Amino acid sequence: MYRAVAWDIDGTLIDSEPLHHQSLLAGCRNWNVDLDDLPDQAFRGIHMGDVWTTLRPRLPVGLDQAEWLAAINAHYVANRANAVPIPEAVETIRTLADRGVPQVCVSNSGRQVVNANLDALGVLD
Template sequence: MSNLGTISVIFDLDGTLVDSEPNYYEASRELLAEHGVEYTWADNEQYVGIGTQETLATWKHRYGIGVPVAELLTELDRRYLALARADTHVFPEMRKLVEQLHGAGVPMAVASGSSRAAIDAILAGTGLDTLLTSVVSADEVARGKPAPDVFLAAAALLGAEPAACVVLEDAAPGATAAHAAGMRCIAIPYVTAHADAPAFTAADLLLRGGQAEFTARAAWDYLASVSRP
């Protein structure tokens, strides 16, 4: 048993562990520009936390793109991976928390709406792959967030009961998915203007200021408090 009893921790990746949104935005902007669509950062904020395939299906319908979603996904992944491999920033307090949890023997997993290729590239490029070895991508489950599938699959991979899992999430669909899975949720909104979304206000710990407010110490203290009988 770890220093936090039976608690297991599940991390979302994009916007939670790493600041990948700028890379996703640039890849998306380039892809949509090829189809005659002007795409802004404000447009991009609408899709934070939504699975890639769901986002592409929405774009295909909204912008009248006559290309299959699978083809769009391949092209978006190609563009994104080139950017991600070149430069992906890990939030410093998140890295500190992962290192502390690893040192304490706390079971951890990553559960992300990104493709497995993107997740593996980011974890390897940032060195987090040596600390976070249990991974579930949206490719491996029937439904993406806000459905609970990816978090339930991560719990099963860890051999943990959902009620003993704490999810760290930056987006409302992910917070919804965590609660649907029967898990506690630490919410760190990537878009802080969204902090009043019902999924965030229902979180067990809400850090309204997002990553600017998040600290490894605050997260550890919360995990220690819920690990007590």
């Protein structure tokens, strides 16, 4: 019997990397920055602070990091239905819940993206 389970969301419960990449490209287009030359999922598993640092020379002077990240997150949230659950993830969560096992989700993503992922999985409850 498990005492509790801590789930990492991205890559464990949901395959969110393609949507993260699409959101990065779409968010940067708000400032006419074309990142189509980046390999698919170029920043897979990379913290957004490090993505900002890497891309900063390609972004407009004066662009605020919070504004940039908000645009990326807005695209992600609006398109959350495109994130794909990992096979059996939701069923496993539900089975553990039915057995009374406490569960928590952890992530390097911000609350807005976490909630979008949990909503896409149908496990906000």
